[in-house]
Amino acid sequence: MLLLSAFAAALSAYAADEPTVHVQQPHLQGPRELQEATAKAVVQNYLDSWQSLSKALDQNRPDLLDRDFVGSAREKLAATIKQQVAAGVRTSYRDRSHDVQILLYSPEGLSIQLADDVEYDVQLSSGGKPLGTQKLKSRYIVVLTPSEVRWRVRIFQAEAQ
């Protein structure tokens, strides 16, 4: 508990242009115990995935998704990039704050689900011209699965707050 709190505080202390991050105590369903090292790795890997998402959608480069996304999450994001390229559009996502809580560590240890109340900006550019920026609040339901060296996002889905 103490380590998670310290972890949250550390994340919040990032540079000013970094998002503020609050990590709530896990509200776990399931019999599997979640080690603090695992929880920290999962949350950090998830936050990293926002950077990958932002770069990939801003530069229209699906290869930038590979480190942090897998399965249907990667497929959907890559399809969006393809649609953006076809439309001559770029989107820039900038996450301003996260409020993360781990919800489920599946009994066999092959998936972790978390919820994140995110505040973020979306800027749309068409033909190189910015059309505007929107500030949004969403609750993301995310499922991560372990890969060789890190947890990768397999389900990445927002719902309105």
Added chain:
Amino acid sequence: MRAQIPTLMGSLALGITSALAQTGDLTLPKSIEAGAAFSIQCGGSGKGTLYIAGPGQMIKQDVQLGGSIEIASGSLYNAGQYSVWCGSDSSAQTGSINVSPAQKPSDVTFIAKPSRLPVALHNAITGSAYVFDTYGNLITKPMQVSFQLSNPGTAPQTRTVETRNGAAWTQMDSATREGKAQFVALVGDVSSTRIVGQVPGDPCSIKMNAKSAGNKIQLVTDPVRDCSGNAISDGTIVTFTATYGAEKTTVDVPLKKGIASVEIPAHRGATISVASGVVLGNQIRWAQ
């Protein structure tokens, strides 16, 4: 990464946002179900462009401003929150729309572990299920998932679990009889099946018999079974140990057709024992 976003551009973009927000009227539903048709009213006149942008999908469409813009069924189907821009080159109106998963389940991702385990273990088999709609969206609305573990010749174990945020899990006991069990996760009329192999557990007891074979002793076990009566798998090692004075002889023998058999030198007064794993069998003192 964050440092690469120029502050000037951010300010410009925010300025544009403020300007755009003052132009025209954009009317759109706050939320739709994935794949549903809907319409948008975008103020103004003449030709314009509609953008619907989210991480899950991007739609760009030429539109006639001032009228109703119809978005056909099946166009916007990935669940999530989308930003909407609509207008001409000089002005645009903005809004957002939430796409929720369809309510009908179409797919279940089901993970059952382990795929092979000993019989008669409590809560040793786990199953986790995630429920998706026809577009691959996680259905976050609570749904009933029925887990059923069926073993040949015995009544199935059934648990019904309500999903939370699209996920449900359960634990089951392995059966007392060896064999392949069908583990099914069922949501509505959608199911997913996994096979779980249940193998005999450790030997429950071992009994050997000894008889003379010339100048040797032939040792043969009774069929070795676990505590549920299942025959222990062939290949399982049984260890015979004969102690005669200071001399000790150990022979490892794999089970073959459920029994272990070996011949060892006969010594009057030898003590012979048998074991497999942590299970110790009977002891014989050779008197001939």
